[in-house]
Amino acid sequence: MSAATALAPALPPRRSRLRLIVALLAPIALINAIGFLAPVLNLARMSFYEVEPTGAMREVYTLATWAKMVTDSFYAELIVNSVSVSLGITLLTLVCSYPIALYLHRSTGTWKTILLVLVISPLLTSAVVRTYGWIAILSDSGLVNNALGALGLPPQRMMFNLTGVTIGLTEILMPYMILALLAGFGRLDPRIEEAASTLGAPPFTIFRRIILPLTLPGIALGCLLCFVLAVSSFITPKLLGGGRVFLLATEIYDQAIVTLNWPLASTLSILVLVIFGGALVLYTRALRAIL
Amino acid sequence: MTDQSTAPGQGTDGTAGEGFLSIRGLTKRYAGFTAVDNFDLEVPKGELVAFLGPSGCGKTTSLRMIAGLVPATAGRIVVGGQDLTTVETHRRDMGLVFQSYALFPHMSIARNVAFGLEMRKVPKDEIARRVKEAIALVHLTGKEEHKPAQLSGGQQQRVALARALVIRPSILLLDEPLSNLDAKLRDEMRNEIRDIQKSLGITAIFVTHDQGEALTMCDKVVVMNEGRLEQVGTPVDLYERPKTAFVASFVGRTNRLKAVAKDGTAEFAGQRVLAPAGLSGPVQVMIRPHRIALSPSTGGEGVTGTIARAIFSGDILQYDVDVGGQIVSVELATRGGETVLAPGTQVSLSWRPQDIFVYGAAA
């Protein structure tokens, strides 16, 4: 036995260590089981129930709902639409947030605190209020169109359509992306950037070869977070979409509240969970490749 | 020996304004304080020059201004006849070795070293060849595909050196590169850096706060204090002929005594020593402990004092002698068989005139 292991603190034997781990994990596992697993399993079970056109549900199992979802091209379109819109919003959020996060990372002292507060403060307001704010800004008679009119430019349709949803959701997601990026900026070191500069790298090359690769973990985390939030967002698309934007989340809401087809709403919910699972797998793979 | 130390504005080889690296009036002012004040220096090609001084003396700031990482408030930086003062860092063709190594953590050693060559658009096969050479030069062959985190501190420092050298820069800048290494490694690296620099004949500037490092490695040493250049010279110059009290006390050990000067002489403990003309009033007298001869007092001429303390430390026998109220430390190399004089003994001290320095009193 080497000197190092002789000096290491004695660990309890394997079996009692295992018991310790189980004991420590038990509370959170229990909460998870009650608060998350049970409702999701219930949802999965409900997706197999029979339902009448009126909405009456019978606790009889059938594959009809799943079959409908798989064969009806509307749902395939819906899935493609939801995923692609969410990916687009995630990318837009990344592009808008990265410069802000980088600037924040490089600030110091009181100014940095002020900026951080400014970034986080939107999160203190409800998403609904912020969404209404966007209606006031982007609608046909809103701030932007009034300004355009004053300048003699033609009005733009930016609200109650996909454009409005994209802009509104991007802004709502930016604080999350900025915080995730900041968390991933830990690997950055001004000395490394200086070294690259002395070796002949102009500023943009430093960004491309040094800063960007080092911040990839933060980017991956931010994208995962925002993608998941975008796919599950239904308030903003409902308020800003004008009934024209059909996404998984809005469809789930409509089926649950208006059409009263709970098995179908459950089916679509499980689908959203599957999409999340897929995103998580992609994220883990990406992280392994980066680090 | 001719005095090779120079006044500001002159090259280290005595010629005015003809160094390969020419720094004129370099100044850096921040709100509230001046980090570097009117720094002049000429460095001939192929020389290894140290910037030596305590923390905050402006040596690193000067180095970073030469590299372009800090914009100068005033002054000019000329390399090989080309004025680089306003040129951006990435166009200055210099290699910089950082104290913290600053290796790119997401790239392998080989790619780290290749980076500068890629920036210079060197063809791929030539890059491969030169990278291999550079890595061999620092004795790291076999570790090309490792990532920096997998190497020890000393190995990382060698990679940083290889990375800076492979581009064959006109000037190599080293910012306290050995400060993060342990003593044994430091000695090793000192010799390696020195050997590589000489074999490549590259002009280099080495910033350090360790006077031992500066003296043993470098051709010339620039001593800096509070933003100002105190003295430029060879290690011998600085040691034997310090121009200011700061240099005398920073380089090598010395006694510091108070005296009063008048009309070209300074008097202390009944002894008169020559003082530079123009100095009058309180002065500092400095003399190195091992440049003093000591013998039991015979009551004759010379400075007399009483032994206050005798310290035997194996290599050295140190006597603290009370001379007119001030303590003068005397160091004698032990020879074996000598009697250690007891405290209270009267002794005579003597020294050569060139070993005693007189400066104006400290502010």
Add this chain to the structure above:
Amino acid sequence: MNLSTKLTIAALLMSGVSTQVLAQQQTVTVMAYAGLFQERYTKAVVEPFMKANPGIKVEYFPMPNSAQMLGTLRAQKAAPQADVVIMDVSVSKAATDEKLFNKIDEKVSKNVADLYPNARIADVDGVAVTFDNLVMLYNGDTVKDAPKSWMDLAKPEYKGKVAIPGMPDIQGLSLVLIMDKARGGTDYLQNVDKGITALGEIAPNVQTWEPKPEVYPVIISGQAVIGAGWNARAQVNADTSGGKLKTVLPQEGSVFQINTINYVANGPGKDAGAKFIDYALSPEAQKAFTESMFYAPTNAKAQISEAAIARTAVKSMDKVIPVDWIALAKVRDPIMEQWRRKVIPLSR
């Protein structure tokens, strides 16, 4: 008798009295719409009921929509917390099929005999308690001449200014049915192509198919200037907006939306629930609520003031197109698909 004895006797008497009162105190939990409906219904029906029945306390449990009421009933099936539920007729049918209700007939309330024929719906355990109808809304400040036809919505001057709650909301569906009949459609259960085409003509003008929070404030504010909504709410909003919001029943007619009152099986209030239902269906309660919120009454014997009647569809029953909402539920999905394929793409 000294003071302390008197006080003791008084205390005993009071406790005796209060336990007597407690013994008779019953509670009825009524689950119904929140917001304006809650405000007006409480004043017009709940409070008078409690005054007339001092031993019964009514707890109003507000819900944003019928679907959530159904969800709550489902969740509480083993131990219901509600006694009476007011919800849309199609949701009532679903709840009936799931055996959540007791049937309301003359045995539960004598007033049932006096209800209009279309207030009693086959295979639904509840009965209609209010009728509402679709009306056209417009901003009185911007639109000077009262529109006469639903197709005025397609007029070019209203481009980008139309707000209609679209499908799957019943209002959008209602408009499809109305225009289908107006253009010669004969059986809406077979196809509603003509209605879809008409909506397609209106589509380019539509600013939003989901005015939030409701269509009324959107038109009052001028963000949109013309659209469709429910009569009862429209009337109330017309009053509160100081005349900015105006309503009109266009020439093509309208359809009824039916709110039913339902008797929850095994509710905690037991027969107190039946008492409340009886009161809610009485001419007195029907009069009070109609005059307050302008829903059309379901009890034929209700004596409504002329002014109130004019603001409901009661006087224009000939313009109301009968709709079997239960049967319609079976073909709602194909209609929704046509809406998505043919109407939405034409709208911006």
